[in-house]
Amino acid sequence: MGKRQLMLLISLMLALSVFLAACTGKDDKEDAGKKDPGKDKEKTEETEGEDEEAEAKEELDFPLDVSNTDAVIENGTLNYALVSDTPFEGTLNPVFYSGAPDADVMQFFEEGLLATDGDYLITNEGAAKYEVSNENKTIAITIGDNVNWHDGEPVKASDLLYAYELLGHPDYTGNRYTYTITNVEGMDAYHKGEAEEISGIEISEDDKTITINYIEASPSLMSGIWTNPVPRHYLGDVTKGDVTIDDIIESDKIRTTPIGFGPYKVEKVVPGESVQFVRNEDYWRGKPALESIVLTVVNTQSVLKELEAGKIDIAEVPADQYLNAKELTNVDLLAKVDLAYTYIGFKLGKWDDKAKENVTDPDAKLADKRVRQAMWHAMDNEVIGEKMYHGLRFPATTLIIPVFASFHDADNPGRAYDPEKANALLDEAGFKDVDGDGIREDAEGNEFVLNFASMEGGEVAEPIANHYIQNWADVGIKVQLTDGRLHEFNSFYDMVEADDPKIDIYQAAWGTGSDPDPSGLYGKTASFNYTRYTSEENDRLLAAGTSEEAFDFEYRKGIYDEWQELMVEDVPVAPTVYRYATTLVNKRVANFSIDPGSDNYYPWVWGVTSEDSVK
CATH class of the missing domain: 3.90.76.10 (Dipeptide-binding Protein; Domain 1)
Structure with missing residues (x-):
């Protein structure tokens, strides 16, 4: 995610990293604020065959580590911002949580028994x-x-x-x-x-x-x-x-007094607002560097002011605030390509709770894949990345992200912005403007209007939604916001998960987790498969990708290339942008990195070199 985040966040190198989560409603209303690990930029740049756009983005030069190399003080306190325009849900248990904000909280007290390396593979360096x-x-x-x-x-x-x-x-x-x-x-x-x-x-x-x-x-x-x-x-x-x-889900034992075996203990939870952590003196790795950590929910509109004033030390900052963020002199700006992507989902069926599987409706409003293909071609995602996110987003092509360089099909162009192609596909599907008002009717000549659910969050949430609505109008598809407005993160996912009939299409994002296997998001029995798309070919390819034969790298790559091609053909979702995650860190913080291959990636080594923040 229940609500789900991480969509972008998906998990923290604690082994939470192996699970997926839905993104929060932050900068692109889905949130770039998860703590999902992502491969470092250098490894991504080694990939051959990337298209020109991806290569240009990979050349962005951001540090992965803070500049402060001074010795940390013994009993420091670090102020950590959970940047969100909605409270964290507070299901603080890895089995039951669903949203990235909860994963952000859990990173300090919860971890897996096995550690993982910079390539997200398990190692013998853990507990x-x-x-x-x-x-x-x-x-x-x-x-x-x-x-x-x-x-x-x-x-x-x-x-x-x-x-x-x-x-x-x-x-x-x-x-x-x-x-x-x-x-x-x-x-x-x-x-x-x-x-x-x-x-x-x-x-x-x-x-x-x-x-x-x-x-x-x-x-x-x-x-x-x-x-x-x-x-x-x-x-x-x-x-x-x-x-x-x-009983467990509603219990204070996972909401206000959770325990783990991680580096910090939960001392106090103000539900949805803040968490105070204290050092776990008995931590199996040894005494953590910090005496305490204070995590506070900070909204997107005030995060830069809080950073500038030195009230918070670490914050994942919305990309739409990048231009102002890079002007701050008391922080280091770190960034890397994230384990996440934003997408437009097309509702194609229902979740069968009894059978625990997705059921595709052959008579769904968007059952004709040519209409879905056309809507993807109609979307100008480059404008989103360049104009609204200052180059920190770039057009997505397939549903396996570039971070998974071995399996991302860089030769697959996806469906690029092409209004002429969109119009041709809609004509072919029989969607024509019968009454001359500029809006197409469906193949039977009936009014065709789509209800579009999108999330609140950040200054660009509404402009992005309106941008896509205009893109679709330009090819004759009438789209209107569900209930005439954007929705708060938790209620948005309540509706999407419940297959609310008020939603025909929706905008969300996924944190992929550390495993390139996409079955947890798009499989027949995956409850995260919110579009409810199923097909025999999809089942076959997803099964093959995790089969014993898939230990052969070339075989697995071939299977995932086929799967990416299938998703571009069937378009249950249209990926919109890949993203850079940007983290601002006060210059008093030392031993901090966003590189999952670094020893400084983990919170037990983070420290501060002075009692007062740099302002």
Whole structure:
């Protein structure tokens, strides 16, 4: 995301990074404020065959690390801004959260057992070590010493099992029952209520090692495995009937007093507004650099003033404020291409909650793909990137982002801005202006009006929505805002997830997570597949992309090239722009980087070199 963010945020190198999240309503109303890790610019620039536009954007020269190299003080406090025009939802648990703002909060106290490297692949540098066997169908994860929950209880292998039991529980209604979970042996029977235990997961006698057996080997194991445990002793045991999943979701134990085993403990939560963290003296890596962190929600209109005044130390700043942001002298401006993209979604069906799958309606208002193709061709995304985001956005072509340089098909042009092509496609589909008013009727001669849902957030949210509405009007498609206005982030996603009939098309964004596998967003059983698009070819390609054959790089690349081509042909969504994420950091902050391959990417090493902020 429930509401979902990260869309752009998707996850924090804590292993939250392996999960996707919907973006917030920040700078492009979807939010660029997630903490999803992204590959560094240098690695992206190594990609060959990029089109000229992408190459030009990759040449933007931004630092990834702060300039301050002084020694940090012992008991510093860092002020962190969660930049958002809406409160964070406050579902502070990796199993149940859905929005990037909640992921932003969790990065300081929550983490996965396995660390990941700069390419988002699991390593043995985390709180646990792993070993793969059985021809890549089995992984054993062994928890190290002194890995304790914030209440002092040891983190157990059975706590990671509990996460899987919650994710696969018949009553689970979240968005993360996806391939890496369903591929576990025995998960299907457990999910259907036909078994009380997950047969493919074993716990060692000393409760230090968990062994997970998979139905099929998949390369996603190395970049998409779930390793975030859940404290069974603290939340209560759903499997024994001590609590229900609904009890946990509404509990203060994940809303105001959550625990993790990360570098900082939650000391106080003001719901939706702020969180105070204190140093976890018992952190398994050693004492964190900062004594405390204060996270505060700061709206997009005041974030630069707060930074200039030294009231906040770190903030992901909306790109529409870039020109003013780069004039500040008391901060470092860091930026990199993000693990995210913005898109226009076309509602094509409904979510079947009983069957837990998407059902495409052959009679949907936008069932004719030629109309969807035309609407993509009608959208001038370059203007959005250059004029409204000062070059920090660039036209998107496919649904696998350039950050995944090995799998992004740089030779696929997508559907470039071409009003003539759009008009030709609409003519071919039989959509003609019958009464001469400049607006097309549908193929049966009936009035054709589309309701467009878009989010509040930042100064450019409304201009962008109006820009697209005018683009579509230019080719004779009448589009109007749902309810005549933009919607607040949480209510927007409530409507989109519920397949509200008031929405025909919508604008949102995705944080992709660290695994290039797109099945969690576009699969038949993916609840995040908000368009409800399905097809046999889509099913085939997504399955092939995570199959044992996909360990062969060339095979997997070929499959994902085919899938990107299919999405450009069928257009369940039209990607609009890829993005740079910009972070402003007060010059008193040291040991901070936005490069996921850097040791300074992680909050336990962040520090400040003076008690007072630089102003």
